[in-house]
Amino acid sequence: MTQAATSSAISLARQALVHGGIALLLAALLIGADVKRGRDGVTAYLVAAWAFLTGLALSHIVHEWCHFLGARAARSALTLKPRIHPLFFDYDFAQNTPAQFLCLSIGGLLGNLMLLCVALLCAGPQSLGDDSFPCGRSGPVRLCS
Template sequence: MSEEMGADTAQAAAEAPADAASLPLAVLRDVALLLAALSLWAAADAWMLLSGTGFAWLLSVADGLLVGVLTAGLFHEWGHFAGARLSGGTAPLTPVTLPLPLFNFDFARSETRHFQAMGVGGNLAHWMVVLLIAIFLPPETAGRVALLAGALGFAVFASAVEFPVISRCHGGAAPIASLAGIRPADLKRNGVLGAVAALLLFSIL
């Protein structure tokens, strides 16, 4: 009996799709992208401090918002990947030439718990970004506040979309059925919610 189970496991592993990119290369790509984006934001923030012009202020704020969204989004995607892989799910990497999606979650070869771990991982990751920015980058400039606001806006949007999916799955719905519950109107409403959260934080700080 144990030999048959071992053979089935080996066969399933052999049939599992392979990564279309190496993990180190995917990490290097996204680290380089993140460093480039943060460097541009830091340069705009420094220019605003030195020049004090309205255009420099506007550029630093725009950069901050966009880079905040990008940073939270990248961590969100890698959090999904880590949750899926570490829980034992099948989630092969996509080609490194494709920035998104980072991976393809294999619903046929993965279980509900893998899907739930993937969802939780992504949400933990983007909220961690918000926390780290808040702790290590005091809101002393408009650019820094914008960076935090952009990350917060993405986190609110993504969690508002995904928490109901995780909840439906936890309640017994199949992963694909849980995802099918996301309507275009929900995405629009949650997008507005994220934007409002970002603007509120920016106006308060």
């Protein structure tokens, strides 16, 4: 393994650890808010707002990682960013074919749809917070990213 490949693997592992840690922290805080219990007044709205924001943040993380997986599956030319970043790779449009771009795009869409299905299965309509998570999650569904 060359030094560039080793550096790239370390960069990817760092990105995955940070993004995965953020996703776990968001989910743990949402679970900790205990949205299954009936909350009244301001607390219910705060939990609903947190659920919505958690859905948006998880949507972004899953969407970008599935873009990456789609690009890798198509053997697309891309460059990983050396520092932790929400958009952690750069896709090289000049070196890739339209079919490779389609795989990148479909990967992001499938990630969003997968997360939406999980959100709908896990967060039934029992409370305002439970309804807000899938709503926040479904907002960024895009056909072409």
